Amino acid sequence: MSAVKKVVLTDKAPPPIKGVYNQAIVANGTVYCSGQIGTDPATGKIVEGDVQAHTHQIIKNLTAVLKAAGTSIDNVVKVNIFIADIKDFKAMNEVYMQYWGETKPARSCVQAQPPIAGLPVEIECIAVMP
Numbered sequence: 649m650s651a652v653k654k655v656v657l658t659d660k661a662p663p664p665i666k667g668v669y670n671q672a673i674v675a676n677g678t679v680y681c682s683g684q685i686g687t688d689p690a691t692g693k694i695v696e697g698d699v700q701a702h703t704h705q706i707i708k709n710l711t712a713v714l715k716a717a718g719t720s721i722d723n724v725v726k727v728n729i730f731i732a733d734i735k736d737f738k739a740m741n742e743v744y745m746q747y748w749g750e751t752k753p754a755r756s757c758v759q760a761q762p763p764i765a766g767l768p769v770e771i772e773c774i775a776v777m778p
């Protein structure tokens with residue numbers, strides 16, 4: 649157990665798949681959130697629907713992890729997005745834009761298949777403490 653790294657774990661977000669990572673790690677006042685996929689923690693199932701349904705669920709999951717870490721979506725400074733099909737870029741952005749105010753985080757978005765076949769998107773982020 650590291651004194652520098654604090655593990656974040658909440659049942660308000662999906663548990664880490666196969667226990668091979670943590671939902672987030674806090675180190676030196678920065679919160680490093682693992683990539684979230686569109687799993688609903690209430691059911692343990694991946695949400696049905698398109699990239700927009702997944703994006704909503706993912707940002708809800710990240711919001712829960714950030715809250716458990718002691719911060720919030722307003723304090724996100726960087727977002728990385730992995731989108732299976734770049735044709736979904738516009739639809740994903742329509743949902744994404746609903747969650748941040750005027751000062752949007754820095755962001756990267758690349759086309760890449762998330763680790764479970766058929767998943768349209770995975771999103772990770774980095775936040776600071778308030």
Ligand SMILES: CC(=[NH2+])C(=O)[O-]
Nearest residue numbers: 665669682683684763
């Ligand atoms: C889903 C995820 N964050 C992973 O690393 O497999």
